[in-house]
Amino acid sequence: MSATLLAGAILASGVMIALAMACATLRLLRGPRAQDRVLALDALYVNGMLLLLVFGIRSGTTLYFEAALVIALLGFVATAALAKFLMRGEVIE
Amino acid sequence: MTPLEQLPAWAAVPAALLLLAGAAMTLLGSIGLLRLGGFYERVHAPTLGTSAGIACVLLASMLVFSVLQSRPVLHELLVGLAVIVTTPVTLMLLARAALYRDRQEADATVPARQPDAPAAGPPAAPLAAPLAAPSAGPGKEPPAGDAASAAP
Incomplete structure (x- = not known):
């Protein structure tokens, strides 16, 4: 009974996070200016990381957790570099 | 499962x-x-x-x-x-x-830069203009800005 409840909750969470990723992708494609696209990319990778964590709970392994950790660290570097590019026109000066 | x-x-x-x-x-x-x-x-x-x-x-x-x-x-x-x-x-x-x-882009919807808040604000624009005018190169401006801010 409780396992069925948890399985349903995991499925519903996956669907909701996938819808959130669809919203972020729509803003990424539509966004009027470059900073909107960078913001949508930031939200997209955070949502993808959450989806990986939900998959990790479902499968019971910690492999997904490590992928989520890598996404969290590399996504910070990517967004910071893109923001610096928007500010200065180059990443490394 | x-x-x-x-x-x-x-x-x-x-x-x-x-x-x-x-x-x-x-x-x-x-x-x-x-x-x-x-x-x-x-x-x-x-x-x-x-x-x-x-x-x-x-x-x-x-x-x-x-x-x-x-x-x-x-x-x-x-x-x-x-x-x-x-x-x-x-x-x-x-x-x-x-x-x-x-x-x-001089967008009117964002507030303009406060003229009195940073002391380095107003000299930065006249300093950057003569530096960019002699066309020394694209990488010239940021080190000069750093040196000017570090000197005082």
Whole structure:
């Protein structure tokens, strides 16, 4: 009974996070200016990381957790570099 | 789905509620990202997912793995720490870059640069103009700005 409840909750969470990723992708494609696209990319990778964590709970392994950790660290570097590019026109000066 | 069936009900019900709450928060934040009007309003919306969404999903994950392995599993705190520390930094950088770009285009909707707040503000523009005029090269301006700010 409780396992069925948890399985349903995991499925519903996956669907909701996938819808959130669809919203972020729509803003990424539509966004009027470059900073909107960078913001949508930031939200997209955070949502993808959450989806990986939900998959990790479902499968019971910690492999997904490590992928989520890598996404969290590399996504910070990517967004910071893109923001610096928007500010200065180059990443490394 | 076999490991989840060993989970007792007192752990499965809070984990399910935490997962649903976190996913709902993330969905609300992304809908806000899609629906809000301008960039400076939109930049607030995804933080709902990076604070409450991440916290709820990580708490659910810690609860499930701690009960399944019958020992405290705390390595999810690493992801939470990384996201909570880096999100304000990236969004501040992004908002400042957007403000700079809007001011460069003389957008009337953003406030202008305060003339009295930084002392380095007004001399920066006359300093940059003569430096750019002799066409010394593209990489000339930032070191000169750093030297000028470091000298006094």
